[in-house]
Amino acid sequence: MFLPWANVLLRHASLRPAERVLDVACGTGIVSREAAPLVGIGGQVVALDINPSMLAVARALNAPSGAEVHWREGNAMALPFAEKAFDVVLCQHGLPFFPDRGLAVREMRRVLVPGGRAVVIVLQTLAQHPVFQMLMESVARHLSVPLSAVMTPFALSNADELSALFASAGFKIVDVHKETAMVRFLESQNFVALAAASSAAAIPAFAQLQIPERAALLEAVRTDVEPTVRAYREDDVITFPMHAHVAVASC
Ligand SMILES: C[S@@+](CC[C@H](N)C(=O)[O-])C[C@H]1O[C@@H](n2cnc3c(N)ncnc32)[C@H](O)[C@@H]1O
Numbered sequence: 001m002f003l004p005w006a007n008v009l010l011r012h013a014s015l016r017p018a019e020r021v022l023d024v025a026c027g028t029g030i031v032s033r034e035a036a037p038l039v040g041i042g043g044q045v046v047a048l049d050i051n052p053s054m055l056a057v058a059r060a061l062n063a064p065s066g067a068e069v070h071w072r073e074g075n076a077m078a079l080p081f082a083e084k085a086f087d088v089v090l091c092q093h094g095l096p097f098f099p100d101r102g103l104a105v106r107e108m109r110r111v112l113v114p115g116g117r118a119v120v121i122v123l124q125t126l127a128q129h130p131v132f133q134m135l136m137e138s139v140a141r142h143l144s145v146p147l148s149a150v151m152t153p154f155a156l157s158n159a160d161e162l163s164a165l166f167a168s169a170g171f172k173i174v175d176v177h178k179e180t181a182m183v184r185f186l187e188s189q190n191f192v193a194l195a196a197a198s199s200a201a202a203i204p205a206f207a208q209l210q211i212p213e214r215a216a217l218l219e220a221v222r223t224d225v226e227p228t229v230r231a232y233r234e235d236d237v238i239t240f241p242m243h244a245h246v247a248v249a250s251c
Contacts, residue, residue: 001183001184001185002027002030002031002092002093003030003034004181004182004183004184005092005093005121005181005183005242005244006030006031006034006092007034007181008121008179008181008244008246009031009090009092009119009121009246010031010034010035010038010090012119012177012246012248013035013088013090013117013119013248015035015038015039015043015088016038016039017038017039017040017042017043018039018040018042018043019039019043019044019087019088020039020043020044020046020085020086020087020088021035021039021043021044021045021046021067021086021087021088021089021090022046022047022048022079022081022085022086022088022089022090022108022111023035023045023046023047023048023090023091023092024048024076024079024089024090024091024094024104024108025048025049025050025076025091025092025093025094025095025097025098026047026048026049026054026055026058026071027049027051027054027058027092027094028054028057028058028061029047029057029058029061029069029071030092031047031090031092032045032047032058032064032069033061033064033069034064035067035090036064036065036066036067036068036069037064037065037066037067038066039066039067040066040067041066041067042067043066043067044067044070045067045068045069045070046069046070046072046081046086047069047070047071047072048072048073048074048076048079048080049071049073049074050073050074050075050076052073055071055072055073058071059071076091076094076098076104076107077098077099077100077103077104077107078107079107079108079110079111081111082111083110083111084111084112084113084114084116085111086111086112086113086116087112087113087116087117088112088116088117088118088119089108089111089112089116089117089118089119089120090118090119090120091108091118091119091120091121092120092121093121093122093123093153094120095120095122095156095165096122096123096152096153096154096155096156097152097153101156101165102165102168102169105118105165105166105168105169105171106169106170108120108169109169109170109171109251112251113251114251115250115251116250116251117248117249117250117251118166118171118247118248118249119246119247119248119249120162120166120246120247120249121179121244121245121246121247122156122157122162122244122245122247123153123154123156123157123242123243123244123245124154124157124178124243124244124245125154125157125243126151126154126157128243129154129240129242129243130228131225131228131229131232131238131240132153132154132195134224134225134228135192135195135196135199135221135224135225136150136151136199138196138220138221138224138225139196139199139200139217139221142217142220142221143200143203143205143206143217144205145203145205149203150199150200150203151199152202157245159176159178159245162176162245162247163176163247165247166247166249170251171249171250171251172250172251173249173250174247174248174249174250175247175248175249176245176246176247176248177245177246177248178243178244178245179243179244179245179246180241180242180243180244181241181242181244182239182240182241182242183239183240183241183242184237184238184239185237185238185239186236186237187236188229188233188236188237188238189236191229191238192218192221192222192225192226192229193218193221193222196217196218196221196222196225197214197218200217
């Protein structure tokens with residue numbers, strides 16, 4: 001699902017051979033794997049995430065061509081790198097998850113060289129994503145938690161707020177672009193359960209459930225969401241548009 005976004009992000013990043021790139025909140029590494037051939041063997045790609053399980057998956061996947069990717073455990077709000085260590089900082093669907101987004105953006109600024117750029121992609125509003133809206137409302141209702149506890153990926157949807165984060169951190173030029181990508185999910189039967197489980201994973205009320213209760217909750221969500229999902233399913237593939245803002249900020 002995240003490959004189309006990596007393509008969008010990297011189109012805005014316009015990476016050049018030999019550039020040094022930091023991928024903040026790399027997850028399982030799709031952005032870094034796509035960036036490595038673009039900067040080539042003379043370049044550098046460092047991929048950082050706070051979650052060692054994400055990095056374990058990233059390390060287990062086939063290495064890309066081009067620059068070697070260095071997988072690094074760390075916190076976006078306290079980057080373990082010297083000042084001016086990178087030409088480009090990338091961050092795909094990570095910023096909404098950081099408890100102090102301003103601090104994370106100041107950290108991006110600190111590790112960039114003068115003239116360096118940050119390219120950050122975040123989702124637009126939940127209301128523009130009917131499948132996820134239905135799914136997250138259902139998860140919140142069945143867990144008896146507010147929608148805000150579940151909808152973190154959509155929590156930084158305001159373009160002005162996004163732009164202000166970069167301006168406040170001292171970036172000189174900040175442009176925010178609107179982008180739409182068609183995302184595809186193979187094995188459509190698993191989509192609702194996986195998406196619901198990942199939406200709920202960080203919620204204590206979900207983490208504390210026993211396995212049978214979890215399964216019952218996911219089945220209840222599937223029943224709620226299935227009619228909405230059906231409109232986007234063809235053969236065994238779900239395809240729907242998603243909408244994001246891409247902030248391109250220069251030091
Ligand atoms: C929605 S995933 C996006 C992953 C990846 N960028 C991609 O596009 O596939 C969000 C990622 O943010 C990471 N994350 C959350 N808080 C973080 C923090 N404070 N520092 C670094 N990574 C963090 C999570 O572990 C998760 O891998």
